[in-house]
Amino acid sequence: MFPGLLPARASKETADLSPHLCGSSSNGSGPRRVKLLGFSPPSTSMAETEALPKLREDFRMQNKSVFILGASGETGRVLLKEILEQGLFSKVTLIGRRKLTLDEEAYKNVNQEVVDFEKLDDYASAFQGHDVGFCCLGTTRKKAGAEGFVRVDRDYVLKSAELAKSGGCKHFNLLSSKGADKSSNFLYLQVKGEVEARVEELKFDRYSIFRPGVLLCDRQESRPGEWLVRKFFGSLPESWASGHSVPVITVVRAMLNNVVRPSDKKKELLDNKAIHDLGKADDSLKP
Numbered sequence: 001m002f003p004g005l006l007p008a009r010a011s012k013e014t015a016d017l018s019p020h021l022c023g024s025s026s027n028g029s030g031p032r033r034v035k036l037l038g039f040s041p042p043s044t045s046m047a048e049t050e051a052l053p054k055l056r057e058d059f060r061m062q063n064k065s066v067f068i069l070g071a072s073g074e075t076g077r078v079l080l081k082e083i084l085e086q087g088l089f090s091k092v093t094l095i096g097r098r099k100l101t102l103d104e105e106a107y108k109n110v111n112q113e114v115v116d117f118e119k120l121d122d123y124a125s126a127f128q129g130h131d132v133g134f135c136c137l138g139t140t141r142k143k144a145g146a147e148g149f150v151r152v153d154r155d156y157v158l159k160s161a162e163l164a165k166s167g168g169c170k171h172f173n174l175l176s177s178k179g180a181d182k183s184s185n186f187l188y189l190q191v192k193g194e195v196e197a198r199v200e201e202l203k204f205d206r207y208s209i210f211r212p213g214v215l216l217c218d219r220q221e222s223r224p225g226e227w228l229v230r231k232f233f234g235s236l237p238e239s240w241a242s243g244h245s246v247p248v249i250t251v252v253r254a255m256l257n258n259v260v261r262p263s264d265k266k267k268e269l270l271d272n273k274a275i276h277d278l279g280k281a282d283d284s285l286k287p
Contacts, residue, residue, distance in 0.1 A: 049281040052257060056086065059260040065091035065129060067113075067169075069160055070136035072100055074217050075175060079134060079252045080110070086256060095126050095160070117156045120163060127160070128167035132259060135160065136175045146187060154191050161199045171206040173255055174199060178213045178272055200267060208258055213272040214245040246275055254279035 066089040070076040083092060084106050093111040094100065102110060113126035127133075137157050141149040161172060174196065182193035196209055254275040258268070270278065 048261065052260070052281060055260045055262075056088065059088055063090040064131040065089060065093070066132040066134065067093040067095050067127070067130045067164070068134045068136065069095050069157075070138065070175075072096055072098070073136055073138070075215065075248050075251060076134075076136035078217075078248050079136060079255065080107075082249075082252050082256060084110070088256065088260065089132070093126075093130065117152075117159075120156075120159045124163050124167065127163035127169070130164065130167065130169050132171045132173070133161075133164045133169045134173045134175075134255065138175070141188065149187070150191055154195050157195050158198050161202055165202045165204060170204065171208070171259065172199065172202075172204045173208045173259065174210065175251070175255075176209050176211050178211045180211055203266070205266070206263060206268070207266060208255075208268045208270070210251060210255060210270050210275060211272065212246045212251050212275050215248050215251065216245050217248040246272055246279070250279035251275055252279070253282070257281055 066083065068076055068080055068083075071080050071094040080092070080094070083089060091111065092109070093113060095113045095115060097115065097117060099112050099114050113123070115123040115126055135157055137152065137160065139149055139152040143149075144152060157174070161174075164172060176196055177189065177192045179189045180192035180196055181189050182197055184190045184193060200207060254270065254277075257278050258270065
C-alpha cells in the first residue's frame with residue numbers, strides 16, 4: 001500500500017498512518033480528491049512566469065523578515081536553503097524546540113529561537129516582528145500516537161499562528177495535505193482540514209495553503225519503504241505521477257514564487273497541480 005493511494009474503503013487506522021514520505025515536519029497525503037467549491041487555485045501564466053525575476057528583485061528591496069516553523073524536517077530544511085540562496089529576506093528566523101546545527105557559512109546570519117511548544121505563550125516574543133511566516137510543522141500518528149499527532153499538527157500549529165498574527169505577521173503560509181477536510185472520517189485529513197479552517201479565522205492579511213500529494217525526497221537516513229515508493233512513482237507516466245506526488249524542492253519553490261507575487265486575495269489554496277505549475281515555472285525560462 002502506497003501513501004496517498006488508499007482505496008475508498010480503507011480502514012481509519014490505515015489512513016491515519018499514511019504520511020508523506022518525508023515524515024517528521026512534512027505532511028501526509030490523502031486517499032481521495034476533494035472537490036473545492038467556489039475556489040480556483042492560482043494559475044501561472046507565461047506573463048507571470050516571465051515576471052518572476054523582477055518580482056523577486058522588488059521583493060528583496062522591501063527588506064522583509066521571515067520565520068520558519070519546522071525547519072528540522074525535510075521540507076523546512078529545503079525551504080531554509082532555498083530562501084538563503086534566493087536572498088529574499090533581510091532577516092530569517094527559525095522557531096523550534098531545539099537549536100539546529102548550521103555550520104555552513106551561508107547560515108551564519110540565521111536567527112534561532114528555541115521554544116517550548118507546551119508553553120508557547122511564554123515565548124510570544126519569538127513570533128514578533130516577522131512579515132512572513134512559513135509553517136512546515138508536523139508529525140505522524142505512527143511516530144507520536146494519535147494524541148501526540150493532534151497536539152503537534154493542530155494545537156502547536158494553531159497556537160503558533162495566533163502568536164504570529166499578534167506579532168504582526170501579514171502573510172502566513174501553511175503546508176497542509178492533499179485531501180485535507182475537517183469533515184473527513186480519517187483523523188489525519190480531519191486535523192489538517194480543521195487547522196486550515198481555524199487559521200483562516202485569524203484573518204491574516206494574506207493566507208496561503210499548500211496541499212501537496214505524496215512528497216518525494218531523498219533522506220539522509222535510510223528508509224527502505226520510502227525508497228520503494230520513490231521507485232514506484234518514478235516508474236509511472238509523468239502525467240499520472242505528478243497528479244499524486246511532488247518533489248519537495250518543487251513545493252518549496254512554489255511557496256517562494258507565490259510569496260513574491262502580489263495578490264489581493266485574503267486566502268489562496270494551491271493544490272498539487274498548482275504547486276507543480278508554480279514550482280516549475282522557472283524551468284520554462286531556461287533556454
